[in-house]
Amino acid sequence: MADKHLLQLISRIVEALNQSERRRLLYLCGSLDTDSSIACVKETLKSKVRNYETDHSFLVEILLQMRRYDILRKVFGYSRNQVEKNHAFRKVLPKFRVLMADVSEDMASEDLDSMKFLLSNIVAREKLDKAQNFLDVITELEKLDKVSSEQVDLVEECLTNIGRVDLAKNVKSYKMTVVTSEQHLSQQQRCRAACPNPIRETFHWPQQARQVQTLLTAATNIPSVHTPVQREQNHLTPIDCYTFNTNPRGVCVIIDCVGNDGEMLEHTFRSLHFNVFLHKLLNVDDTLSTLREIFRNRQNQEGDGFVCCIISRGTADYLLATDTFSTGLRLDAVRQLFNAEACPMLAGKPKLFFIQRYSVPEFQPYARTYHRDEDLETDGLSRRDYIPTDADVFWSHCWTDECQLEQRDHHSIYLKSLTKALQTGQIRKTHLVDAHIEVNAAIYNYNASNSRTKYNIDLKHTLRKNLYLY
Secondary structure, three states, X not given: OOHHHHHHHHHHHHHOOOHHHHHHHHHHOOOOOOOOOHHHHXXXXXXXHHHHOOOOXXXXXXXXXXXXXXXXXXXXXXXXXXXXXXXXXXXXXXXXXXXXXXXXHHOOHHHHHHHHHHOOOOOOHHHHHHOOOHHHHHHHHHHOOOOEOOEOHHHHHHHHHOOOHHHXXXXXXXXXXXXXXXXXXXXXXXXXHHOOOHHHHHHOOOHHHHHXXXXXXXXXXXXXXXXXXXXXXXXXXXXXXXXXXXXXXXXXXXXXXXXOOHHHHHXXXXXXXXXXXXXXXXXXXXXXXXXXXXXXXXXXXXXXXXXXXXXXXXXXOEEEEOOOOOOOEEHHHHHHOOOOXXXXXXXXXXXXXXXXXXXXXXXXXXXXXXXXXXXXXXOOOOHHHOOOOOXXXXXXXXXXXXXXXXXXXXXXXXXXXXXXXXXXXXXXOOOHHHHHHHHHHHHHHHHHHOOOOOEEEEEEEOOOOEOOOO
């Protein structure tokens, strides 16, 4: 393929793609660069294609995987059927990268948010904030050597924890194929070492190797990673719901650093059969020590779930409690205190967080530091070695301006609607996520009639099953 003609082909292809498609192409080419500009993608593709200069196989398979059949016809004159029937065009791209690109295509924005949530202890926050799609996240994990073509357990675990069982099955299928292929290759190598004569190797193929080949064939019969599978949400059975019938249901800790709505929450969760602990007007140090002490009492370790409610002034990432000058308590740290790694007794159980934050201006922290990341290490694990165990979390975070507290007899619209939704749900036997829709509606209606003081709400969850608190 002449160099000039090659450049023309690449230019026609890249210029016909949108930014999302260019990002996908860049990843399929094996690049860990996130710059998906036209110039960068052209250069990457040119470098890659030079390895296949005897034919168009690489470019054709790239377009096939991206489902740009229109470009295939315009540039190469190939129809979709011609390419799909020609297996020579389906042996170039690494299966791992094809799989990750397909997962990215099938991942909704809320799934991506949940994935970021799970990986917040592995990937730097600024990297996650910049990630626009699943491929950006995977790229960061590859750079950290947490994921590779032979190492996909983390991806499978995260997809399972965010409820994308369909995508997790595709990853598992790939993993089985890779492992079986490696076993097959290893067996062949051992056979060659024992039987250097190629004729003897041909006629005395070991039975164990034939069994491995059978496993490989069986693995390839699992649904293709190229075929989207719908979420399995219908026909719920008891196994689709968390067990929630102990008495008490579990511990509910309420930390009210403002002094307005703690009693209202206490009454609500007592009616839901929780063992409630209400603490008022704590500073940051006392808040952290209170949270850490909850499960020191063995009785508190029993129950089917855990609830944490915090009402506090704060910034985007930190809760200030009653302190005026401090770096505060990081919101992520609150969640980490109760994940399955820090609290093994909560593994597999739902952990619910309801946060009402009254926003104060960002400030430069003083020399004294209250809480550092290393203060939150457990069992000698550093953040670098941290394994994500953030499954079964329901995180509801609402914030509004601090000026709301200047109103006489102020009560949070978010907490009022939350308690009402939970009390109504107790009668109707409503799923927790559905009950939260009523909270969203109440906040929407309030904001529509109050232009100066608005509430913002962020709901994220990694629940694996339906949750009924009643």
